[in-house]
Amino acid sequence: MNMNSDENIVMLNPQRKLIRDAQKTKGRIPVKCRQRNRFIPCFLAGVVVLSVLSLFYLEIDWGKMVSRVPDIGEVFWQLAHLDFANMDLILSSLVETISIAVLSLLYSLLLGIIFGMLAARNIFRIPLLSVLTQSFFTFLRAVPTPVWVLLMLVCLGMGPEAGVAGLCVHTTAFFTKSFAQSFESIPDETIEALEVTGAGRLSIFFNAVLPAALSQIVAWAGMRLETNFSECAILGMVGAGGIGYVISNSLQGYDYGTAGTAILLVFLVAYCIERLFVRIKKRF
């Protein structure tokens, strides 16, 4: 909150301010909030205009959509008829999905620490290196994960390898940025004190910077596991294996019972991860 001039006057001489206000408003106590951000109304207006324009640009056929709304109810009704016949297939692909998510998280954790070390400005003190690493990973992060997985599918073939490698690209890019941020938040005094004792760059990193950033690393990893699982569930739909493939395949084959069971399981796992993470975060 910024302090505007009115507040300063209040602090200097509250009584004079009150009297002036009373004169201005003819004895009424003003209830309007004075410290409003003037930018917000402009922003809101801009958003509304842009959204209305976008809606017109999209030319969505609302009539057709609304006329099909009853179908949604029917699809949900059919999804609710859970079918446990293909349970072994669903469970094995769910385990595969979870494994891919965890494995890619662990690999990227390692890669993220290495690249985060290169990207942080206070470790090696080579500005060019950190700028290059940062901008390369900004590019990798900007492209959605399924695109990387599709490309990995092309060069590695079907299977979990493509999923792990594709997820790793995005997760590593995410970790590099966030770890570099955590490393840079280490006070310079710590590093300077170790420099004075003649410690090398790498030993400074492993003995001072990494331990100090460890709790943040754990927090980032927990946050990323949530995202990784839901992205992993998506990946099957663009062609990689896992639970997503089961869902999209059975939906396209009108096998709603199986799809409903798989979606329910995806929801349960995602919910459990979220709860677990909330518990861990509270303990820290």
Added chain:
Amino acid sequence: MTKKIPLIAHDLKKLYTGFLIAAVVLFAVTSILTEFNIFTLISNGDAFWSFLTEDFLPPALPKASRIPGVLSSVVVTLALAMSATTVAAILAFFVSLFGSEKVSPFPQFAKVVRGFATFLRNIPALVWAFILFSSLGIGTGVGFVALCITSFAFMVRAFVETMEDVSQDCVESLQAVGATFPQRVAQAILPSCLSGFLSWFLYCVEVNIRASTIVGMVGGGGVGLTLFSYIKSFQYDVALSIILLVAVMVIVVDQITARLRKEILK
């Protein structure tokens, strides 16, 4: 002096050892389950490299006649993200008022509202897209609704948390003097939480730009569909230039939202 002074606190050390052991065990179990071996990946490096240098690089422009179509698909993606987030934000604002026990006029239903939002949120956007595709058919409208559902659920949670973080004194004192529910919302909640809400809204726009590209890939239209069709038709060099375009789009939007957020939180 043979005894060393421990540099890390004892309980912290135990915690970190626990995490390390858990990580190693998880690594072993998942590696066995997926039969993923990093060395096969490295030994496949040649194929990978030739793919990169021959098929992928250098980026090529699509045919001149296609360029306007590609550009307009980028605009569709942007428009989809923008409109879906706004509609979701407006809905989420009204619903989140009923999701907080301290604000809602019916506190006993707050848990139900939050549970509903949790259910919607924990199913990925693409799964919603698939469910809706099978009932509404393929098209931009379905992508719009799918994006709306997930960002609506996310924003309900974020808004409720924002409202609970802000001190409840204002709401309580207004309640004490007999202010009605709409008055409490307009005079206590909106002034104190609006900048927080808008900051979450901007975050959602960022997320939805990526999500609308993904939803596009499976049939929601926009630049995702264009990219997907180039990859499926093995024109990887053209695909690369579209990937670059998507990256530029995302980075530019991130920059704009970062600037706007700074202005709003000032």
